[in-house]
Amino acid sequence: MDLSPRNEVENPGEFRRKVHRNRRWAVLAATVVLIAAAGFITAQGLRNATLFFRNVDEAVEQRPELVDRRFRIQGRVIPSTVRSESGVTTFQITHGCVVAFVQHTADPPELFTSPWIPVVLEGQWVSSQAQTVAGVDTHHFQSDRMLVKHTNEYASVNEQRVSEKLPKGFLNDCAFEVSASES
Amino acid sequence: MTQVLGNKHMTATPATRVLGVVALVAVLLMALLGLVVSPADVVQGQAVRMLYLHVPSIWIAYGAFVLTSLSSALFLVRSSRRPDGGRHYDRLAGSAAEVGVVFTGITLATGMLWGRVTWGTYWQWDARLTTTVLLFVTYLGYLALRRLPADPRTRGRRAAVMALISFVNVPIVHFSVDWWRTLHQKASLSVGRRPEITGEMYWTLLYSTLAVTIVAIWLIVHRYRVIRLEEMRDEEALEALIASRLKEDDVQA
Numbered sequence: 404m405d406l407s408p409r410n411e412v413e414n415p416g417e418f419r420r421k422v423h424r425n426r427r428w429a430v431l432a433a434t435v436v437l438i439a440a441a442g443f444i445t446a447q448g449l450r451n452a453t454l455f456f457r458n459v460d461e462a463v464e465q466r467p468e469l470v471d472r473r474f475r476i477q478g479r480v481i482p483s484t485v486r487s488e489s490g491v492t493t494f495q496i497t498h499g500c501v502v503a504f505v506q507h508t509a510d511p512p513e514l515f516t517s518p519w520i521p522v523v524l525e526g527q528w529v530s531s532q533a534q535t536v537a538g539v540d541t542h543h544f545q546s547d548r549m550l551v552k553h554t555n556e557y558a559s560v561n562e563q564r565v566s567e568k569l570p571k572g573f574l575n576d577c578a579f580e581v582s583a584s585e586s
Numbered sequence: 587m588t589q590v591l592g593n594k595h596m597t598a599t600p601a602t603r604v605l606g607v608v609a610l611v612a613v614l615l616m617a618l619l620g621l622v623v624s625p626a627d628v629v630q631g632q633a634v635r636m637l638y639l640h641v642p643s644i645w646i647a648y649g650a651f652v653l654t655s656l657s658s659a660l661f662l663v664r665s666s667r668r669p670d671g672g673r674h675y676d677r678l679a680g681s682a683a684e685v686g687v688v689f690t691g692i693t694l695a696t697g698m699l700w701g702r703v704t705w706g707t708y709w710q711w712d713a714r715l716t717t718t719v720l721l722f723v724t725y726l727g728y729l730a731l732r733r734l735p736a737d738p739r740t741r742g743r744r745a746a747v748m749a750l751i752s753f754v755n756v757p758i759v760h761f762s763v764d765w766w767r768t769l770h771q772k773a774s775l776s777v778g779r780r781p782e783i784t785g786e787m788y789w790t791l792l793y794s795t796l797a798v799t800i801v802a803i804w805l806i807v808h809r810y811r812v813i814r815l816e817e818m819r820d821e822e823a824l825e826a827l828i829a830s831r832l833k834e835d836d837v838q839a
Contacts, residue, residue: 426735430734437723437726437730440723441723441727444716444719445716454767455710455712455713455766455767455769456767477767512704512705512706513703513706514629514630514704514706517629523769549706550705550706550707550710550769551704551705552769552771553629553630553704553705553771554771554772554782555771555772555773555774555781556782556783557627557630557634557637557774557782557784557787558627558628558629558783558784558787559625559626559627559628559784559786559787560625560626560627560628560631561625
């Protein structure tokens, strides 16, 4: 039985071709948009995903290659080293028993005040004489963007613990002395 | 739709009405536990309450996408042997994917708000966030593919293949925080690892996962029935068209 419209369409073949053509374009357009979106996301991700940040020890070790390059550095903020003056916050971060002096020129996130909080900083090495708890360094890290990297540990405010917990042995075998409970 | 199908065709049954009430009560209790009873976090303060919606949402999304993949695989394997062409597998895959996409969207939205408070930014292109948004876009593509006009079997087969390809990203999203360095923290709940969460917060999180699961089941059941009703509408419209054409032919004869 023929179920195609009888009277409305003068040239059914041409009408069918037109419908198919329009449908094909719609499918093609949707496919292109989705592939473009997926490609953009993948490209953005691949650029950052594999090495979102360098830990302090790696950033210091790779300093000759990183000088004059913008990158992200990660470490825990040593609580007793935090100073703030005229919109500039200075502090020291540590990871793998290596310490870096940081000069940060933007507003830190709210959680920055939590002792030993891990932070990811965006900026670059700048040549200077920086005094850290581990000695004198030839560079400091000049940062203008800070992200707080909180852990997957959650504890009630009703507990006695008042700060971010340092991972077990985080400061063991380090050549410098900082109290782990310092706040 | 009820005009076409009649009032007897509805998505609710006494059982799903009970399930709906249970889901509503469960969500209200979840809100009470998450917003009032559970304590603030020692580091994150009140922002930690986002945990009770963010984490269950992505677990439900994972579960929904597992269901989509299993149903799609069954559709591909068994569709030729079933009298109805295995269309119930296709419907289940579609309804589960819709719910999975909704909960992935909730995960992204709550994650961005949580990130603004804790990280200090709504968005970063780190591995976890990037793979999650890719998951969202891929399954949106899957749902778009389901809407393309084709005969049910061809459409079901195309969608099933797309569902199986899309699922590859699910384990990548979950393990991205272990495989790469990310701003996102490690998984809060993992099989075989003791969670680092205080008792009352841990129990609230587990309860929230249960409550959101009930809501997801309720949604999947209703979406499954809506898809079935849409198919019935199309079939009835086609039957009506054939009947009117036969009548015309009889008159002409």
